[in-house]
Amino acid sequence: MNIFQNTEVAFKIKSNYDLKRALWLFRIISYGFIVRIGNKLIPAAIKIGFPIAWIVKPTVFKHFCGGENLNECKPVVEKLGTARVKSILDYSVEGGEDDAKIEVAFQETLKSIGFAGINPNIPFAVFKPTAFIRSYALEALSIGGVSDAETLNEGLKFRERVEALCKKASECNLPILIDAEDSFYQPFIDSVVMEMMSKFNRQRAIVFNTYQMYRWDRLGILKENFRHASENDFFLGAKFVRGAYMERERERARQRKYPDPIQPDKESTDRDYDEALKFSVENIDRISVFNGTHNEASSFFLMELMKQKGLKPDDSRIWFSQLYGMSDHISFNLALHGYNVAKYVPYGPVKHVLPYLLRRVEENSSVSGQTGRELAFIVKELKRRKQQKTSI
Ligand SMILES: Cc1cc2nc3c(=O)[nH]c(=O)nc-3n(C[C@H](O)[C@H](O)[C@H](O)COP(=O)(O)OP(=O)(O)OC[C@H]3O[C@@H](n4cnc5c(N)ncnc54)[C@H](O)[C@@H]3O)c2cc1C
Numbered sequence: 001m002n003i004f005q006n007t008e009v010a011f012k013i014k015s016n017y018d019l020k021r022a023l024w025l026f027r028i029i030s031y032g033f034i035v036r037i038g039n040k041l042i043p044a045a046i047k048i049g050f051p052i053a054w055i056v057k058p059t060v061f062k063h064f065c066g067g068e069n070l071n072e073c074k075p076v077v078e079k080l081g082t083a084r085v086k087s088i089l090d091y092s093v094e095g096g097e098d099d100a101k102i103e104v105a106f107q108e109t110l111k112s113i114g115f116a117g118i119n120p121n122i123p124f125a126v127f128k129p130t131a132f133i134r135s136y137a138l139e140a141l142s143i144g145g146v147s148d149a150e151t152l153n154e155g156l157k158f159r160e161r162v163e164a165l166c167k168k169a170s171e172c173n174l175p176i177l178i179d180a181e182d183s184f185y186q187p188f189i190d191s192v193v194m195e196m197m198s199k200f201n202r203q204r205a206i207v208f209n210t211y212q213m214y215r216w217d218r219l220g221i222l223k224e225n226f227r228h229a230s231e232n233d234f235f236l237g238a239k240f241v242r243g244a245y246m247e248r249e250r251e252r253a254r255q256r257k258y259p260d261p262i263q264p265d266k267e268s269t270d271r272d273y274d275e276a277l278k279f280s281v282e283n284i285d286r287i288s289v290f291n292g293t294h295n296e297a298s299s300f301f302l303m304e305l306m307k308q309k310g311l312k313p314d315d316s317r318i319w320f321s322q323l324y325g326m327s328d329h330i331s332f333n334l335a336l337h338g339y340n341v342a343k344y345v346p347y348g349p350v351k352h353v354l355p356y357l358l359r360r361v362e363e364n365s366s367v368s369g370q371t372g373r374e375l376a377f378i379v380k381e382l383k384r385r386k387q388q389k390t391s392i
Helices: 015-027 032-047 051-062 070-081 101-115 137-141 148-169 186-200 217-229 246-258 265-281 296-309 328-336 351-362 370-391
Strands: 085-090 126-127 176-178 205-212 234-239 287-292 318-325 340-347
Touching: 015 051, 032 217, 032 351, 051 137, 070 085, 070 340, 085 101, 085 126, 085 370, 101 126, 101 148, 126 148, 126 340, 148 176, 148 186, 148 234, 176 186, 176 234, 186 217, 186 265, 205 217, 205 287, 217 234, 217 265, 234 265, 246 318, 265 287, 265 296, 287 296, 296 318, 296 328, 318 328
Parallel strands: 085 340, 126 176, 176 205, 205 234, 234 287, 287 318, 318 340
Antiparallel strands: none
């Protein structure tokens, strides 16, 4: 039986009111034109200082975010924990373009690591590397051959910040995930993260890099990183995702006339995703796996690989993860069957997490895709609850 079909388990911690609110929300965002208007109006409203938190906070924000600060996230973390679903608190502020913003994001991320370190329901810390460096410098350092002092200094400060975060995580014995970004930023991030792995992953995987399998070169990079880790005797932390920036990657490559970094089609992405999971489970003594996906087949596939290899569902080297507010049918059913599951729970001031929220809304705006699935599960559960009530 497909374990993900059990909606009673999936929505166990949701009240009827929660489910109806989610149903309303997903129905609204399934109207493409509302999303398109909102995507234009909301950033414009923020720019002119028009207050929008009163409408965003109790609706989209409440559904997809844990709160505006760490303390506000506590009830969410505890509630998920009652169903054996852990949380990863993600300070979702994007793009650090000035020193003051970078420092705020850095201090908050340090705080979130300390907060997670003493909470058994928070098994990982996480950060978005673009929060800690100006984009022009990250791009230039990724191309290579930089000689101007200012850009080199930016790179040095970035490296110091990343090292401080990894060190703090290591002191808390807490694995830390480093998100993947656009391909033109990734070479410098990858080189810094590999250096951190070789420093902090001597006993087990503390530092995790992210592999976006919609890129045709990532399977080769994974194997190359594995070889390097084996030769230098450290553990590889590998978070797998398909990748979030496909359209803009393709568009940029087309405009600037360089080879598209993205796979030719979805089948190729899926094939490499499976292959990366397979390779990692085969080499589980060296690679720890973090499976960040809403795809049922990828989740099943990893469960099968674990079975074949004779690994217990709660093997500490393998984690499954979905975003908060999405795909509860995967998270809660996996947790019930004993697998390690953690939700990415974004948090931060409403105004600052808006780019994250707009991305979630946009990705959920196609009825044929994610929203269709979410809606179908919510409707099925509400029906089940109604039938149960009438038969009592
Ligand atoms: C816990 C978690 C953490 C995440 N962290 C990151 C991160 O650090 N960086 C990041 O970039 N994303 C991240 N994501 C988002 C992720 O990359 C995907 O965008 C999202 O999860 C959808 O992919 P899927 O595997 O869930 O599902 P699916 O619905 O099976 O796959 C959709 C994905 O397939 C790929 N795809 C679709 N069409 C094509 C095509 N024509 N050709 C090639 N590929 C195609 C795209 O990547 C698309 O997003 C994260 C997601 C989760 C759940």
